Amino acid sequence: MGREFILSLIYSLIILMFLTACGSNNNTEKNNVDDTANKNSNEEQIISEPHKQNIQDSVIDNEGDAFMEDVKVKLTFNNEVAIVNMYDNPTSRDFLSQLPLTITLGDYAGTEKISYLSKKLSTEEAPSGSDPSVGDFAYYAPWGNLAIYYKDFGFSNGLITLGKIESGLENLETMKDNFTVHVEKVD
Helix, strand or coil: CHHHHHHHHHHHHHHHHHHHHHHHHHHHHHHHHHHHHHHHHHHHHHHHCCCCCCCCCEEECCCCCEEEEEEEEEEEECCEEEEEEEECCHHHHHHHHCCCEEEEEEEECCCEEEEECCCCCCCCCCCCEECCCCCEEEEECCCCEEEEECCCCCCEECEEEEEEEEECHHHHHCCCCCEEEEEEEEC
16 A cells, blocks of 8 residues: 555646646746737837927828928839838938939839848837838838838838838839839939
């Protein structure tokens, strides 16, 4: 009877350790879910905040983003033009300081036109990322490239919206191969 008792005790301890470990995992998973919900909630707050830096000379659009008043960029390509209203944020201002530029745009994932810049832009005061929509003119900081969205896309960490295309997006979208674009500030 002593041996059976010891085996029962060992078996009970093993089951107890297993149940404790399972309970511990459930709490960890619950904490991870709670942390993720809090993180997502914080990201949404950061993303939905309008670009408020230096907005004395800015106009707020209907999505809460601040455009620089009278600051537009012209993209010229293949005898076509697209005009971008620039947002007021440090990354946009850094981009504007590099103009004029001649870049090569190419299609990426059937969603956007991209071009790598020779110099990375400032990410000072930038949100953790953004959820681009049709017409967004953006900078993807991890790769150092411009992105012009002609289709909606999901949230991307490191994506900073520089402006919004006001005209000519359809001309960009129809370009199939890589093409040269001259980028300049509109006076």
